[in-house]
Amino acid sequence: MPAKRPPIPLSRERIIDAALHIADSQGLRRLTMRRLGDALQVEAMAIYHHLPRGKDALMDALAEHVTAVHVEPGGSWQESARAWCRASRAALREHPGVLALALTKPPKGRAASAIREQTEQLAEAGLADPAGAVRALRAYVFGAVAVEVQRSGWAEPSGDGDEPWRPPSRGGGSPEADADFELGLEALLAGLTGR
Amino acid sequence: MPAKRPPIPLSRERIIDAALHIADSQGLRRLTMRRLGDALQVEAMAIYHHLPRGKDALMDALAEHVTAVHVEPGGSWQESARAWCRASRAALREHPGVLALALTKPPKGRAASAIREQTEQLAEAGLADPAGAVRALRAYVFGAVAVEVQRSGWAEPSGDGDEPWRPPSRGGGSPEADADFELGLEALLAGLTGR
DNA sequence: ACCTGAACACCGTTCAAGT
């Protein structure tokens, strides 16, 4: 007979991880408090103890998780911006299930501070309109990832249930898409200088 | 006493219009078959007669509605691309409630043909990689609208219920955002030539 | 402090039935 399962204590982190897994493999529409509870070996109501605002809080947390990136401050502003954009793209691509949230919800918490941080780095480097530049960089990443994920055919029925969504970012994904991204990024950075 | 309401027959078009209104004013999460039925003075089950696949079909239809743009073919490829991007941006901004669907669902039906159409126009003009160009243009519009709508503060509680979301596109919206959009668009078009 | 059980109002969808 199986030993009584050791009850790993629930935590905000474990909840978010499980939620990401469900959203990425089955879609946001199937991410349900009850299903999430099942995945965590817990009754759905237990989740409310860790996320008091319930499903809204969960959605906020998911958007924040996939959207709050941090990069080391060293180097020129171009290098900083490059690193930031690449990290953002990687994070968004890794979790197509919550992309709709990430592109749509206004940044809060750590996501908002990440934006402020990046804006300051560009300001310190003497860029004329750092806020506008960060806006343009975010828009570039958002658009690029949106068409990438659309083209990847994620979101379509896919037939079976728990297909383990393999992120294209393991090892860098399609080299063609990577090259396109880098090309457009360089063009944007060049355009940002003469503003 | 009020006269017996004249029963305007239900139709796919009326359903989609009502759904857009609900999504834009209350958010996608509150767009419900039952609420939609109420708005149409009909039991929810009547909707299934016009959209056999139910809510999935409705979501597809909404994404398609806001994403299938058509522009007249005349002029240079740059003019054609400009018109296409402006029309796309306008359509997406008009309905922030379904933006998440539009950015996320792979194009189908009229939306897919609109893309093919635009690709052909760029191909006929002799562009080297017309498909890649359309991809870049779509990404640009998607990203621009995503940060615009995020910044507009749509999606946040807003407190009250049936606030009649006023589209910023009546008359062109914020002139600053418009200028940014046009600037980035010209830069992208220039970049597309030397590919 | 952390989790459960029962309960409530509300979902999407089906199906037989009405007109």
Place this chain on the structure above:
DNA sequence: ACCTGAACACCGTTCAAGT
């Protein structure tokens, strides 16, 4: 052909209760 009513399985969330 088009719509309704009743029914079913499933939601999110609350609250009192258990440990």
